[in-house]
Amino acid sequence: MSDHDLELVKLKKVYPGGTLAVEAFDLKVKKGEFISFVGPSGCGKTTTLRMIAGLESITSGNLLIRGKDFTTVRAEDRPTATIFQNYAIFPHMTVAENIAFGLQVRGKEPAEVKRRVDAIIETLQIGDIRDARESALSGGQKQRVSLARGLVTEPDILLLDEPLGALDANLRKSIQEELKILQRDLGITFIFVTHAQSEALSMGDRVVVMNSGRVEQISEPFELYTRPKSPFVARFIGRNKIIEGKLGGLSDGRATVETAFGPLAGIPSFDAGHVASGGAVFVVAPSEYVEILPAGQAAAEPGYDTISGTVSTIEPVGQVVYVTVELPGMAPIRIEAYRDKIEGAGLAPGASVDLRWKAERATVVAA
C-alpha cells in the first residue's frame, strides 16, 4: 500500500496532430491532500486532469492510484470521480436518479443505493430538489448535484475541472468554502483545476502552476506567492514587481543583481551554479512589501533594496491610493499605499520617490 493516493510519473500527452499538451509531469499526492492546478487556458491543466480521469489517453509516463498502475485502465474502471465545468447532469433523469446511477451500474442492492443516495443528499442539503430535472436547477444546485453524483461512489480521488467557473462571484465564494470543508470532512483527495490564481491559492494545500504543457512550480500557496521559481510564476501569481538584471554573485544564500537601478539583492530561487555570473535574472518583489518614500529618506539603511522613480498619477480609492511611479527604462509600477501616509509625506504627481523593500523579501529567479 502506497502512502500516495496519486502518483504521476513523467506523464506526457501528445495529440495526434503532434501538439504537445503536457510534458513530463511529475507529482505525488498524499491521501486527503487538496491539490490545485492553475495556469492560463491551454496550459495543459485540464488535459492532465482528463488523463487522470481516463478520458484522455496517456502518450507516455505512468499514472498510479494508491500504488496501482492505472495508466491504461479505462475511465469506467478507475477509482476516480470527475466534476465537469458544465456539470453534465443527465437531463433525462431526476436529481436522485442522477446520483443513484453510478451505484446501480456497480450492481448495488436497491436498499443500499437508496441509503447512500439519501445520505449524500442529506450531506449536500439538496433534499428539496431530489425529484427535479436538470432544466429546473440553478447553477449552484447543479454544482451540488454533480458533487453528490461523484461523491456517492466513494472515489479515491475527486477530480474537479473548473467547477466554479460558471457561477457568479458571490456563489463562488461560498461554494469555495463549502468545498474546502467538505473535502476536510470526507478526507478524500481533491484535484482541482482552475484558471483563477486566487482560487488555486485559497483552496489548495499545494498548487501546481502550469504553462504551455510544462509544470512551472509545485509549492504550498504561501511559498508560491512569496517565492516564485520562474518569471512566469512571478507574473502569473500575486502582484509582483519584476526588475530585470544580470546576476552579480551568490553568497550566504543571497544573490546580488546588477540592474539599471544599481545593485539589488534577493534570495535566489535556483541552486548555485545554475545561472552563471552575468546571466540574465529577475528580481521579484511582492508589491505588499514595497514601501514608497519621498526621495532621499530611504538612504543608508542596510538590508533594503531601493529604486528611484517619479510619481505620475495618484488615484485615491477610499482609504487607499494607487500611486503610479514612472521608472527609467521599464514599465511604470503601481503601488497601493495608505492615503494618510502619502498625503502626510506630501507626495504629488511629479515628485521624486524611492521604492524600497527588504532584500530578504525579494526573490531572484533565472530568466
Place this chain on the structure above:
Amino acid sequence: MQSNNLLRTILGAYTGLFILFLYGPFIVMGILSFQAGPEGGPQFPIIEWSTYWYQHVFGLTPPSRVAPLPIGEALLRSLTLAFATMVVSTVLGTLTAQGFRRNFRGSGFVFYLVVLGMMVPGVLLGLGMALVADQVGIDRTWWGTAFVLHVVYTFPFAFLVMLAIFNRFDKSVEEAAWALGVPPGRTFRKVTFPMIFPGVLSAMLFAFTLSYDEFPRTLFTAGSDVTMPIAIYGTFAVEIHPNIFAFGVLTTLFSFALLSVYGVLMTLSVRRAKTAAVQEEIA
C-alpha cells in the same frame, strides 16, 4: 412605409399562392371523392354527393364496370416495406452519425458516399439495379432489390438528421457517465439514446414517409408484386375513377395520424422536462 406596404402585399400574395398550390389539389380531390358512383367521373360538377367511392375502395359496392383498386396486398407490402426501411435506415443512420462524431481518415469521402444515395436520380438507380439484378440472376422483388434501394435512398436522410442532432450533443454528459463507472455500451443505452430520442423519431418519420410513397426506384425493382404507389399508377394508366381520390383522402388521413403520433411523442418527451421545471418553480 410605402415599400413596407408593397413588401406586405407581395408576401401576402406569395403566401396565398403557396397555400393554394399546397392544398388546392388535395381539396379538389377531396371534393371529387364524394362524386356519385359508379356513373360519376373525376370531373365537376358533382352529380350528387355520396360516399359510393369510399365503399368501392373497401369492396362494399355491387360489382360494376369499374374494377376494384388492387390495393389490398399492395398496401400491406408498402407498409411492411416502409416499416422495414425505417428500422434499418434509422439504425444505420444513427450508428453512422455516431461514427462521424470522431474525425477519422477518409471521413469526408465516406460522407459524400453516403449522401450520394439521395442525390443520384431515382430512375437511374432503379434502372441500374434492375440491369444488375438481371445480369447477376437475382429475382427482382419488393422485399429484395426494392428494399435495398429504399434503404440506400432513406439512409442518408436519417444519417443527416442524426448528424445534426449529434452536432448539438454535449459530449461531457457521456464522459460524466464513463467517469461514474458506466461502460460505453450502457452509456449509449442509458444516457446517449434517451437524449437523442427526439432526433431518432424524426429520422424514423423521414425514412418511413420517403419509403412509403417511393416511386421511381421501386418501379423497376419491385418485380411483379408491386407496392402501392405502383399499383395506383397502374390503375390510372387506363382510366381514372374517383375511387383513387377516395383512397388518396384515406391515405392522407393516415399520414396525418402518423404525424400526430409523432407530435404527441415529441411533446411528451419535451413536456416531461418542462413539468419538472414548473413544479420546481411552484415549490
